[in-house]
Every structure is written in structure tokens, then in C-alpha cells.
Amino acid sequence: VSTTAKAAWLDEPGTAEFGREAWDNCRDRVALSRGRILGTATIYVSNWMKSEIWMPWKQGDKTIEVVSVNSLNNPAFPVEEYQFAKETLPKWQFDMKFRGIYVNPAGMIYDSFNVETHKIPRFEIPRDWLIFSGHDFGSANPAALFTAQVKLPLPSNAPSHLRYNDLIHFHSYKPGAGVSIQQHVDYFKKLTLGYRVEISAGGSHQENEIRQAYTNAGWHIAEPKILSVEAGIANVYALHTQGRIYSFADNLDYLDEKSSYSRELDEQYLPTEVIANKQRYHLMDSERSIMSFFRPDMQNDYSEDVGETRWDDYDEESPRERRLARMRG
Secondary structure, X not given: OOOOOOEEEEEOOOOOOOOHHHHHHHHHHHOOOOOEEEEEOOOOOOOHHHHHHHHHXXXXXXXOOOOOOOHHHOOOOOXXXXXXXXXXXXXXXXXXHHOOOOOOOOOEOOOOOOHHHHEEOOOOOOOOOOEEEEEEOOOOOOEEEXXXXXXXXXXXXXXXXXXXXXXXXXXXXXXXXXXXXXXXXXXXXXXXOOOOEEEEEEOOHHHHHHHHHHHHHOOOOEXXXXXXXXXXXXXXXXXXXXXXXXXXXXXXXXXXXXXXXXXXXXXXXXXXEEEOOHHHOHHHHXXXXXXXXXXXXXXXXXXXXXXXXXXXXXXXXXXXXXXXXXXXX
């Protein structure tokens, strides 16, 4: 039986353990009464709380109130302890834990993604924009990320700073367990109905059998052009640096993963090579797969007229596949 409430108090939502799913569940509990939610937290990590609470508040959202409290505002907090932390902790950690403000923590992998400028309001994707999709396989936690490539002229309600060939992540797919490959494919086709899906990519080199199963079901998935995780991360990082990747503001699963994707820290709070909780970041894997077909200089040419894409009539010798073969070769 679902519990309903008139209000909720969340203890420490600023921790890595307090995930977006828990936040969504709390919102559901107070939805009937339009109840208020109070969260009291020390900031430990950059997570959904930054992208869904802090940033909207900074941008003027009147439904959110943030009270940022410095530790010294507590008259019982020792000044000596505050000074000791300031002198011994990394600045990012001190600012978050003792000053109550968000900064990019050490170990954050995509600090080149600026949530203030690269998160944009949703608008209807024009039918002549090409669609791309990245995929991460798995029976328990499959995922897919759908991306549109900008063409000019822009729709009237699109941000005016978007450039030709910019990329917009417009939909995240995380269905959970118990969904068949055919059901995935049916969903993908319904989502992209009326659009031309140019390339879909995902999986490791060893997962060709799964890719073939998707092809047999009517949705061809290519092997990523960049298979190394670190090389793939470097490629996405560079695209962010160039300001070429955007996300719709309501693409929350993607933004949550993007803001919290980080490396483990050692005892000196320095980043290691290990990705923290890597098994949770299926959309980051999906993004890395499809972005492997784009270079930071964005000189890729998808202008060849290939006609309407029909995944259920996949032809290895189609113009699209010949171009894909050239790109991969």
C-alpha cells in the first residue's frame, strides 16, 4: 500500500547514497496534497540535488527555497575546527561541507559539462533532424540515450545559440528488468516514428551476439567506433569542452548521471583511475558509445541522401551502412 503524506523531511539528501529514485519516491508521497518537502543536508557530492534543486533555484525558480548555511552560523561550532578544516581540506571539499555551496568536486569526470549553459528547455525536435542512439546492454539494467543533431534554421522556440551539428540528448531510456529485446525495439521505433535514425551503437567488442539480436528484432546496433573506456571518456569530454553537447532540462536521468559520474579518491582526496560505482552509470556508457562517431571538431558529414531509414529492412550495402563502414575503417 502506498503511503501518502502532507509534508516530508529528508535527512542528508546530499550524500551519494541518497539517489534520485528515493527523491522521486518522496515527491510521489506528497503529490496528492501538494505537500512541501524540507531537506537538511551537508553537501558531500554533486548529484541530483545540484541539478534539480540548487541550479533551478539559482536560475530563479520560485517554487524552491535554498538556505545555504556556513558552519560558523552555528554559534556552537568551534572556530578552531572551522579554521583547521579550511587549512587542511581541499578547497572544493571545504566549500561544500563547511560553507554549504556547490563546486565541482575532485574526481568529477565531466567537469567540462556546464549545467548552467548546456541544459536547455525542451522543444519539439524538427522532423528533418537526424537521430542517433547509444545503448548499454544488460537484462537487469539496460539503457539507451537518444540524441538529435541540430540543423538550421532553428525552430522559433529553440535557444538561439545552438549551432549547426550541435547534439541534443533529448530522451533517456531505463526500463529496468523484465523487458525483452523485441519490447525494447518496439519502444525505440515508437519513440523515433517519423524521424530518420542515422546510427545506433553500443556494447563492447565481445557483445556482437547481442547487437545481432537487436538487428534481428529490427533495430540495427553498430559496434562503437571507440572501444576503450578512457578514450571514449576523453572524446566526450572534448565535445563538452567545445560546447557541442546539450541536454533537455527534463532529461533528468541523464543529468543525474552526468553530474555524479566521478572517480574514486585516495586517502589524500586525490582522484584515482577507478570510476566510482561504475555499474550504476548505464547512460554514461550509452553516451560514450554513440559519441564515438563524432569528433570534437564536428567535421563529420551526414549530409548524404540515404532516404528513409527502415530498420526492419536493414541492408548491409545501403548508403548509410557504406558510410558507417568508412567511418569505422
